Amino acid sequence: MSCSRGAALRGTAEVEQAIDGTQRFGDTVLDCVSVGAERGASLKEWIIQTLETVQPIFGDWPVFRGGFCRSNVRLKAHSTAR
Numbered sequence: 001m002s003c004s005r006g007a008a009l010r011g012t013a014e015v016e017q018a019i020d021g022t023q024r025f026g027d028t029v030l031d032c033v034s035v036g037a038e039r040g041a042s043l044k045e046w047i048i049q050t051l052e053t054v055q056p057i058f059g060d061w062p063v064f065r066g067g068f069c070r071s072n073v074r075l076k077a078h079s080t081a082r
Contacts (some may be wrong), residue, residue: 025058 009015032053038047 021058025054028054028057
């Protein structure tokens with residue numbers, strides 16, 4: 001799995017779509033944080049819940065596949081090693 005930013009954006013419509021997607025991603029992560037805080041979730045629980053929430057929506061983004069998912073693999077490896 002390589003880390004990539006994806007294709008260059010071309011034109012106003014693609015830029016606006018990318019900005020909207022980035023806003024949706026940020027809003028989704030913040031929603032997960034709010035729910036986790038209300039439940040008193042641990043950091044590990046918050047990360048797992050956030051990954052389960054964002055993966056189906058944003059999992060095809062090159063930067064997500066390259067970075068955020070690798071963090072998930074390390075978290076799972078760490079949690080099963082104990």
